[in-house]
Amino acid sequence: MIEWIILGVVVLVALLIIILYNSLIGLRNQVENAWAQIDVQLKRRNDLIPNLIETVKGYAKHEKSVFTDVTKARTAVMNAGTKEGKAKASGALTETLKSLFAVAENYPQLKANENFLQLQEELSGTENKIAYSRQFYNDIVMRFNTKIQLFPNNIFANMLSFTKQEMFKAQESEKKNVKVQF
Amino acid sequence: MAERLIHFDEIKKNNRVSVLLFFFFLILIGILGVVVGLFWGSIEFGVILALIFGLVYALIAWFSGADMLLALTKAKPATKKDYPHLVNTVEGLSIAAGLAIVPKTYIIDDTALNAFATGRDPEHSAIVVTTGLLNKLNREELEGVVAHEMSHIKNYDIRSMMIAAVMVGVIVMLSDFMLRSFLWGGRGNSDREGGQAQIIFIVIGLVLAILAPLIGEMIKLALSRKREYAADATGAMLTRYPAGLANALKKIKNDPDPLVDSANKATAHLFISTPFRKQKGWLTKLFSTHPPIEERIARLEQM
Numbered sequence: 033m034i035e036w037i038i039l040g041v042v043v044l045v046a047l048l049i050i051i052l053y054n055s056l057i058g059l060r061n062q063v064e065n066a067w068a069q070i071d072v073q074l075k076r077r078n079d080l081i082p083n084l085i086e087t088v089k090g091y092a093k094h095e096k097s098v099f100t101d102v103t104k105a106r107t108a109v110m111n112a113g114t115k116e117g118k119a120k121a122s123g124a125l126t127e128t129l130k131s132l133f134a135v136a137e138n139y140p141q142l143k144a145n146e147n148f149l150q151l152q153e154e155l156s157g158t159e160n161k162i163a164y165s166r167q168f169y170n171d172i173v174m175r176f177n178t179k180i181q182l183f184p185n186n187i188f189a190n191m192l193s194f195t196k197q198e199m200f201k202a203q204e205s206e207k208k209n210v211k212v213q214f
Numbered sequence: 215m216a217e218r219l220i221h222f223d224e225i226k227k228n229n230r231v232s233v234l235l236f237f238f239f240l241i242l243i244g245i246l247g248v249v250v251g252l253f254w255g256s257i258e259f260g261v262i263l264a265l266i267f268g269l270v271y272a273l274i275a276w277f278s279g280a281d282m283l284l285a286l287t288k289a290k291p292a293t294k295k296d297y298p299h300l301v302n303t304v305e306g307l308s309i310a311a312g313l314a315i316v317p318k319t320y321i322i323d324d325t326a327l328n329a330f331a332t333g334r335d336p337e338h339s340a341i342v343v344t345t346g347l348l349n350k351l352n353r354e355e356l357e358g359v360v361a362h363e364m365s366h367i368k369n370y371d372i373r374s375m376m377i378a379a380v381m382v383g384v385i386v387m388l389s390d391f392m393l394r395s396f397l398w399g400g401r402g403n404s405d406r407e408g409g410q411a412q413i414i415f416i417v418i419g420l421v422l423a424i425l426a427p428l429i430g431e432m433i434k435l436a437l438s439r440k441r442e443y444a445a446d447a448t449g450a451m452l453t454r455y456p457a458g459l460a461n462a463l464k465k466i467k468n469d470p471d472p473l474v475d476s477a478n479k480a481t482a483h484l485f486i487s488t489p490f491r492k493q494k495g496w497l498t499k500l501f502s503t504h505p506p507i508e509e510r511i512a513r514l515e516q517m
Contacts, residue, residue: 156302
């Protein structure tokens with residue numbers, strides 16, 4: 033009799049572990065997928081920048097320091113290895129782009145340039161997409177982290193080597209207003 | 215993405231409603247079949263005929279319903295070249311909602327401020343806005359409206375709305391068909407007990423013809439009012455900025471021209487606010503497809 037009860041408990045626990053494992057795998061894939069979405073948008077923004085700099089240069093040659101700032105920040109995003117590093121570099125790039133567009137304000141002819149206006153719309157659209165994909169990513173990471181920390185999940189999650197995922201943190205200056213508008 | 219974040223229960227509720235509506239639809243078609251069968255002298259024949267007719271119609275409507283609606287409201291595809299800002303906003307919010315495929319974006323050339331979403335599932339969906347809305351709302355407000363429509367898509371509201379619209383369409387068509395065939399007169403069975411059957415047929419046909427639009431209104435109404443609040447809330451979750459939608463609704467409310475020329479009773483429940491001229495009175499309130507806009511603004515402002 034006792035053997036049967038023990039066997040039943042063992043089978044039940046095994047089943048629960050399988051269900052937990054599968055749902056954690058599903059969630060972790062979602063985290064990865066959401067991260068890929070952020071990466072797509074970061075790349076898109078990086079691709080737009082050289083074109084933007086060329087256009088602005090045509091009207092505002094002397095603003096060299098802004099151009100080098102933006103270029104540096106752009107390279108930093110490309111080279112960042114960790115998620116935390118990427119988040120930081122991305123925030124810094126947003127800041128330098130803001131100052132680039134602030135500079136552009138001083139050149140009325142530039143502001144009337146069709147190409148510039150298009151790039152401006154594309155860039156602020158992409159900035160918003162970065163913000164939205166970050167928001168979605170952080171929501172999923174929070175769900176994942178909560179799930180592996182809850183009792184008794186935490187015991188098995190540890191055994192199955194599921195670890196806490198990093199959030200994509202915004203810089204302090206970005207926190208006030210998520211939406212960016214150039 | 216298989217799982218969606220918080221409004222999982224909204225989706226479940228919608229799936230239940232969809233199944234329920236479909237069974238209601240089958241039963242109704244069955245009853246209509248019996249009536250037709252009485253008229254033609256064979257109940258089985260009538261039921262089978264009605265079921266085949268109803269299901270074929272439903273299938274066609276299921277797969278082309280969204281396109282028909284878009285054509286009906288004279289919506290045109292919005293290209294990234296002509297409407298970069300709108301297309302970017304839709305793309306951004308579909309990322310925020312975690313949709314795998316970006317809904318198609320459409321434009322209605324109309325000065326009224328309005329918008330709607332349609333489709334059978336998030337993978338086959340569309341968001342439609344009027345040019346008036348595009349011109350008069352600022353960035354945050356447009357985002358609020360698009361987020362509201364994105365929530366209808368994400369929560370599968372579009373699916374139950376579509377099924378409701380298809381159902382009402384079938385009822386109206388069948389009752390119309392019955393009335394017409396009565397006018398042509400029954401053939402072949404008038405010498406038997408056809409006379410009596412004909413009377414039953416006429417009476418039921420008349421009752422259905424009168425009730426059908428009313429039933430349709432009731433269904434749409436029951437479906438859409440609560441959903442508007444839910445979509446407002448989900449939309450605020452997506453933008454994290456409820457004031458955007460609240461301000462947009464204020465502008466919509468104060469706009470002197472609420473009329474969308476291409477809207478009619480069949481499409482009214484889709485729009486973000488009633489596409490007709492403002493009317494007062496308890497009767498219009500009872501049959502309104504939308505909750506009062508002031509109440510929606512108040513709830514958004516409390517978030």
